[in-house]
Amino acid sequence: MRIDSRSPYSTGAVSTDTVSSDTDIDLSHRVTVELDATWTTTVWNDPVNLMTYVTQVFRRYFGHSAEEAERLMLLVHNEGRAVVATGPREEMERHTEAMHEYGLWATVTRADS
């Protein structure tokens, strides 16, 4: 999905004479990546939304194929919820806000909680 694919480690080799400063940068990047990777947007079943609406929201907002949108909708319907996105917290909050605008019940969760 909309996970930022830019990698902080792909910026080139570290030359030996700048190891200490580059190590610092790498460490900060590593921390950021860990925080970024551990959040999800979950959509929950609710008694009002129509199945066809939920499917179409997933297609239109996330750009999913009909099959993937249907699969996620059925997860919501049958299991009570579905993780619809994984990534940085800010982005997961933005998706959640968008789901709320469409009238779906969505929450933000740490992926490992």
Add this chain to the structure above:
Amino acid sequence: MTSIEIDGAEIRVELSELEHRLLTTLLTDYTEQVDGDGLAVLFPNAYPDDPDAAAEFARYTRSGLVDRKTANAGIVVRDLATGANIPTGMRISLTAEAFDTWMPILTDLRRILADRLGIEHDDDPVDESPVGDVYQWLGELQWRMLEALDTVAIGDAPQ
């Protein structure tokens, strides 16, 4: 009952005079109340297990959501007001964009009525009452509009 036709990239929704008046009245009430505490049901808790994060999310998102919900309601009201008069009521022509305005608004209207009707689970029966009838009608209207919009809308990203 409402009739819906597809014409190229447009869908045409025909509402009776009564349906047209009813929808307009519901939207007027919605617009007046959407920024108050009475319609909290429209703003789900984004962090059920974290009251602080929930409050912060609400603080950062609520006014924007209220603004956009109000704007969407305004667009639906305008669409209703600028429809063409036909012998049975009013005909409203809509494009794929209606998915991002009409559908969230119909969802919110149904959410508000469901809350009043005490509908909490998928299989809860709907009261045979005037409110229950309106809820059922809005559900059928939304379902049929979705079906029509599906044929003209899909693939268009909102961005």
